[in-house]
Amino acid sequence: MGDDDNIRTEIRSLISSLPSDADFQGAKIYNYQGCWYRNFALQAVIDFQRNFKPTDTDIILASYPKSGTTWAKALTVALLERSVDGSCNNHPLASGSPHMLVPFFELDLNFQILLAYLVFRESLIIALVVHS
Numbered sequence: 001m002g003d004d005d006n007i008r009t010e011i012r013s014l015i016s017s018l019p020s021d022a023d024f025q026g027a028k029i030y031n032y033q034g035c036w037y038r039n040f041a042l043q044a045v046i047d048f049q050r051n052f053k054p055t056d057t058d059i060i061l062a063s064y065p066k067s068g069t070t071w072a073k074a075l076t077v078a079l080l081e082r083s084v085d086g087s088c089n090n091h092p093l094a095s096g097s098p099h100m101l102v103p104f105f106e107l108d109l110n111f112q113i114l115l116a117y118l119v120f121r122e123s124l125i126i127a128l129v130v131h132s
Contacts, residue, residue, distance in 0.1 A: 014032075018032055
């Protein structure tokens with residue numbers, strides 16, 4: 001199965017009109033609004049731009065690659081999920097990695113997942129990697 005298998009027709013049409021190149025691994029990348037994306041990431045970016053409506057309680061954690069993103073995710077979850085009684089037994093970090101608890105929107109999210117996540121949480125914590 002290739003990356004194109006899960007791309008919606010509407011996004012495929014947009015992708016076909018964008019400038020393209022190959023990344024260092026030879027995978028096709030597309031220039032959208034000044035940034036280069038693989039097609040699956042581009043679909044997530046477009047879904048996010050079109051459908052995400054931020055609230056005052058949402059947290060977007062932005063960082064450069066290899067700059068402590070895992071640590072920042074863990075710290076954010078630790079601060080937001082600290083328990084009143086000081087117990088660590090039921091803390092989310094005891095059973096899940098920071099990357100499971102704070103998804104990367106450009107890699108892990110599509111709008112259906114985002115909607116499902118918002119149903120169960122009062123606020124959304126997501127991360128994105130800033131590429132220069």
